[in-house]
Amino acid sequence: MLLPCTVAPPRSVSQILAGLQPDLMRLARRLAASESEAQDLAQETLLRLWLRRAEIGQVDDLRAYARAALRNLYRQGLRRAPHLPLEEAEDPSVAPEVFGALALADLQGAIRRLPTDQATLIALVMSGETSPAALAGRTGCGVNTVMSRLARARAQLRRDMDMAPGAPVASLL
Structure with a gap:
């Protein structure tokens, strides 16, 4: 009696890459100085393979290709300047003023x-004019109009800056 042939269902790219992960981790552990560096190396290799997933079908030996990619990634890391873990670093890698400049x-x-009407009012407030009556006199609008436009402008700025509604401006710093 002949048994029907069973054909394995085609595996997805994510399943193929997941199958490579143990082998890549073994190689990464041999190359890297620490377990966390080995994990980073293997994950970065898998990520790069995933980004090139459309081309994986053209690779004859994906295991050898992935291992070569991991070794190349490791060598690239050796060429870069060595870095200390954050807890051992003397100075921050980025000056703290950078974050304020980026937020600004x-x-x-x-x-x-x-x-335009809201931006004009915000510009006047930024220049130091905070009195609604003075703002109304400079723009020719009523005090209530000035206050509502400022409220809408501040609400929009909070949304654009991913701040909570009603969050103080000081939280930008």
Whole structure:
């Protein structure tokens, strides 16, 4: 009696890559100085393979290709300047002022996207004018109009800057 032939269902790219992971981890552990570095190396290799998943079908020996990719990635890391773990580093890798400058640039972009009437009022407030009556006198609008436009502008800026509704401006710093 002949048994019907069973054909294994085609495996997805994610299943194929998941099957490579144990082999890549073994190789990465031999190359890397620590377990966390080995995990990073294997994961980065799998990520790069995933990004090139459309081309995987053209590779004859995917295991050998993945191992070569991991070794190349390891060699690239050796060529870069060595880095200390954060707890051993003397100075921050990025100056703290950078974050404030980036937040300021994001805020300026968000202000430029506001409607003209709201952006004008925000610019006046930024220049130091905070009295609604003085703002109304400078723009020719009523005090209530100035206050509602400022409220809408601030709400939009909080949304654009991913801040909670009603969050103080100081939380940008």
